[in-house]
Amino acid sequence: MFSTGHYLILSSLSRNGPESRSELALRLGMSKAAVSSLVRDLLKQEILCEQTPVHGSGRPSVPLAVRAEAAWFIGISLQDDPAIVVLTDLHGTVHDRMELPRHADLETCVSSLCDAITHLRKGLRSAKVSGVGMALPGFVANDRQTCLACAALGWRDVDIGGVLSKRTGLPTWIENDANALILGEQLFGALRSSPDFSVIFISNGIGCANIVNGRLLRGYAGGAGEMSHAPIVTDMAHALPCRCGNRGCLETVASLLAIGNAARRAGLPGEIAELARLAAGAHPEALSILHHAGASMGLATAHLIQLIDPSHVVVMLDPNLRDGIYGHALQRETESHILRRPVSRGMIQFRDFEPDSFACGAASLAARYFIFGPDGV
Amino acid sequence: MFSTGHYLILSSLSRNGPESRSELALRLGMSKAAVSSLVRDLLKQEILCEQTPVHGSGRPSVPLAVRAEAAWFIGISLQDDPAIVVLTDLHGTVHDRMELPRHADLETCVSSLCDAITHLRKGLRSAKVSGVGMALPGFVANDRQTCLACAALGWRDVDIGGVLSKRTGLPTWIENDANALILGEQLFGALRSSPDFSVIFISNGIGCANIVNGRLLRGYAGGAGEMSHAPIVTDMAHALPCRCGNRGCLETVASLLAIGNAARRAGLPGEIAELARLAAGAHPEALSILHHAGASMGLATAHLIQLIDPSHVVVMLDPNLRDGIYGHALQRETESHILRRPVSRGMIQFRDFEPDSFACGAASLAARYFIFGPDGV
DNA sequence: GTCAATAGTTTATATTATGAACTATGTTGA
DNA sequence: TCAACATAGTTCATAATATAAACTATTGAC
Numbered sequence: 081m082f083s084t085g086h087y088l089i090l091s092s093l094s095r096n097g098p099e100s101r102s103e104l105a106l107r108l109g110m111s112k113a114a115v116s117s118l119v120r121d122l123l124k125q126e127i128l129c130e131q132t133p134v135h136g137s138g139r140p141s142v143p144l145a146v147r148a149e150a151a152w153f154i155g156i157s158l159q160d161d162p163a164i165v166v167l168t169d170l171h172g173t174v175h176d177r178m179e180l181p182r183h184a185d186l187e188t189c190v191s192s193l194c195d196a197i198t199h200l201r202k203g204l205r206s207a208k209v210s211g212v213g214m215a216l217p218g219f220v221a222n223d224r225q226t227c228l229a230c231a232a233l234g235w236r237d238v239d240i241g242g243v244l245s246k247r248t249g250l251p252t253w254i255e256n257d258a259n260a261l262i263l264g265e266q267l268f269g270a271l272r273s274s275p276d277f278s279v280i281f282i283s284n285g286i287g288c289a290n291i292v293n294g295r296l297l298r299g300y301a302g303g304a305g306e307m308s309h310a311p312i313v314t315d316m317a318h319a320l321p322c323r324c325g326n327r328g329c330l331e332t333v334a335s336l337l338a339i340g341n342a343a344r345r346a347g348l349p350g351e352i353a354e355l356a357r358l359a360a361g362a363h364p365e366a367l368s369i370l371h372h373a374g375a376s377m378g379l380a381t382a383h384l385i386q387l388i389d390p391s392h393v394v395v396m397l398d399p400n401l402r403d404g405i406y407g408h409a410l411q412r413e414t415e416s417h418i419l420r421r422p423v424s425r426g427m428i429q430f431r432d433f434e435p436d437s438f439a440c441g442a443a444s445l446a447a448r449y450f451i452f453g454p455d456g457v
Numbered sequence: 458m459f460s461t462g463h464y465l466i467l468s469s470l471s472r473n474g475p476e477s478r479s480e481l482a483l484r485l486g487m488s489k490a491a492v493s494s495l496v497r498d499l500l501k502q503e504i505l506c507e508q509t510p511v512h513g514s515g516r517p518s519v520p521l522a523v524r525a526e527a528a529w530f531i532g533i534s535l536q537d538d539p540a541i542v543v544l545t546d547l548h549g550t551v552h553d554r555m556e557l558p559r560h561a562d563l564e565t566c567v568s569s570l571c572d573a574i575t576h577l578r579k580g581l582r583s584a585k586v587s588g589v590g591m592a593l594p595g596f597v598a599n600d601r602q603t604c605l606a607c608a609a610l611g612w613r614d615v616d617i618g619g620v621l622s623k624r625t626g627l628p629t630w631i632e633n634d635a636n637a638l639i640l641g642e643q644l645f646g647a648l649r650s651s652p653d654f655s656v657i658f659i660s661n662g663i664g665c666a667n668i669v670n671g672r673l674l675r676g677y678a679g680g681a682g683e684m685s686h687a688p689i690v691t692d693m694a695h696a697l698p699c700r701c702g703n704r705g706c707l708e709t710v711a712s713l714l715a716i717g718n719a720a721r722r723a724g725l726p727g728e729i730a731e732l733a734r735l736a737a738g739a740h741p742e743a744l745s746i747l748h749h750a751g752a753s754m755g756l757a758t759a760h761l762i763q764l765i766d767p768s769h770v771v772v773m774l775d776p777n778l779r780d781g782i783y784g785h786a787l788q789r790e791t792e793s794h795i796l797r798r799p800v801s802r803g804m805i806q807f808r809d810f811e812p813d814s815f816a817c818g819a820a821s822l823a824a825r826y827f828i829f830g831p832d833g834v
Numbered sequence: 835g836t837c838a839a840t841a842g843t844t845t846a847t848a849t850t851a852t853g854a855a856c857t858a859t860g861t862t863g864a
Numbered sequence: 865t866c867a868a869c870a871t872a873g874t875t876c877a878t879a880a881t882a883t884a885a886a887c888t889a890t891t892g893a894c
Contacts, residue, residue: 141842
């Protein structure tokens with residue numbers, strides 16, 4: 081259908097925003113003739129549209145933009161219960177969403193998801209959905225169809241992608257939660273033009289993913305970005321045992337679960353909002369717990385920055401954590417342990433943890449295929 | 458001269474070893490006709506050669522190999538004094554070498570290097586040198602020609618590559634020491650077919666570089682792999698100040714310099730061989746110093762493995778360190794802090810620290826251009 | 835109103851890969 | 865020994881894709 085050239089145009093416009101044919105030719109190192117011809121095809125297919133001309137000296141240039149309504153995608157997040165299903169356009173904007181109970185049983189799970197997808201597709205009338213993406217907390221095989229292991233759902237070697245694909249008739253991609261998040265950020269987010277950035281999210285667990293050289297850093301065994309079990313507490317007298325078998329892992333101190341546990345051990349409420357309120361009121365024990373957690377997170381972040389050198393680190397977390405001592409400790413500890421760089425201001429970007437983020441990231445998995453093509457990154 | 462296709466063939470053969478035209482076509486996803494034609498050109502240019510046919514059922518296949526003598530390269534290491542200049546072939550084999558005093562003065566430095574290069578070229582008779590690579594301890598600009606900063610030589614914004622290139626008439630590439638090392642390993646070494654591996658070297662300082670998705674991980678500001686200032690000693694009572702301004706950096710405990718300093722503070726000899734001998738004789742202080750150093754190195758390595766997930770980590774160090782408690786502590790501490798993976802045996806590969814390694818890596822910078830072409834990675 | 839400047843198109847052509855038929859060179863087994 | 869088969873590699877007509885250079889289009893500026 082489309083050639084590599086078409087996808088080059090499409091991905092450049094998606095990444096760098098609207099540009100004229102001449103600018104595209106310059107950026108992509110192609111001839112104006114080639115761009116002209118490729119753009120013609122994409123306009124005819126109504127995937128691109130021409131924006132109002134920009135006047136300078138000489139003939140005005142016509143910025144070309146990717147049409148948001150050119151394609152629609154379904155994104156599913158099994159990150160939490162309830163599961164979330166969203167319908168997005170080609171810009172990543174959510175047009176409709178549903179929440180449904182998350183079932184561990186494969187058959188029930190697929191059935192309820194398919195019902196939701198059917199319902200969302202109906203709302204679209206004539207327009208077509210191009211693909212489905214799913215994010216889940218666990219390991220996913222290289223084929224991006226099979227879930228190798230998911231503790232939360234008790235899955236092992238579950239071909240959830242294949243089953244979904246067969247039932248919906250739509251191409252389907254599966255991805256680990258953190259990976260889906262960062263891929264969504266890369267395709268739709270503010271950092272989309274940066275080839276080197278990282279995303280960390282802090283919820284009950286801690287997730288992390290990295291874009292490096294413009295591509296997702298997966299690593300040899302798909303385990304890259306696993307900061308959650310970074311050995312942070314090295315003082316073995318205080319290191320708590322972790323479910324991974326080691327002691328002192330980051331997630332034993334810095335995750336919501338760990339903070340809640342620490343609070344309850346100290347006789348404080350395990351609710352994060354409550355604890356943050358206490359800390360804001362200068363409650364010494366609450367302050368200590370949150371400071372230790374945030375500083376540990378900061379130490380791990382410093383390791384990440386030193387090793388991977390991203391332009392930005394997006395940290396998604398509960399606003400209660402962000403605005404209090406946890407966020408401050410995180411930022412201070414990170415900055416005090418990295419080598420000063422020319423630009424380190426605003427390197428850490430806090431962002432609210434929103435439940436739809438994972439579903440949006442999931443939808444982006446399918447959108448990537450549309451934008452980058454079959455050989456795309 | 459050559460097209461993308463030619464470079465595809467050349468880099469595949471270089472990376473995956475000799476293969477027949479049919480195998481190449483399969484691996485590269487090209488038609489047999491295309492491969493046949495491209496190979497014909499490369500044979501005519503005497504860059505490839507045909508090996509003895511392999512018999513199976515049907516017509517024997519003819520493995521094609523990159524001819525070592527097809528191109529020659531100069532590699533320069535300014536890592537230590539004396540500087541080292543090597544002449545390598547297209548397989549990375551050193552055919553000749555020279556050592557010369559390392560001059561900080563640009564003019565003197567370039568002059569003596571040019572003399573050495575001229576001498577090495579003479580030994581080649583008719584054959585031509587295709588390019589020059591240089592490795593130095595410091596920061597190098599994106600153009601791979603300019604040294605931005607080099608503490609050892611006191612250089613700032615020195616266009617050493619441009620000057621060398623002008624004087625020798627040869628294309629020249631400059632690279633940071635660790636980067637040159639891993640790029641050499643990727644082109645010529647045993648791990649050349651792995652797209653995800655890391656190299657660490659431990660000398661007076663500590664260097665680290667990573668290949669990720671088949672490409673060098675440079676990071677946003679070119680600072681990726683900077684493990685030398687990883688915050689390892691978090692117990693501030695014992696954290697030593699580092700030249701970077703922070704305290705407790707890895708290099709304040711695990712480098713040769715740090716070990717020597719610690720030994721001298723304890724009234725022991727600062728020589729690494731001496732110290733290792735003492736430790737082998739169960740000298741408690743020597744053991745303690747080396748164990749602490751090795752374990753710290755292991756902790757940092759564990760962070761690296763968790764975040765980047767390489768298939769292998771090559772650790773280059775003094776044999777005295779490798780065989781004693783330092784090496785053991787490094788390995789044990791690393792393995793105890795990483796999540797178990799299906800294949801973790803032999804993940805850490807110790808290798809002797811050889812002075813020519815950097816110069817070979819430097820030569821590989823020029824060889825890359827020959828093998829991967831102008832658009833190559 | 836002409837000219838300079840830049841955007842975009844047309845068209846003939848060059849480059850590069852492909853598919854399918856063909857040749858080459860062996861092994862296998864009656 | 866020789867036909868049958870299997871696989872490797874080549875040839876050649878063709879398709880796909882990009883290019884260069886000349887062209888048209890559309891404006892601002894003087």
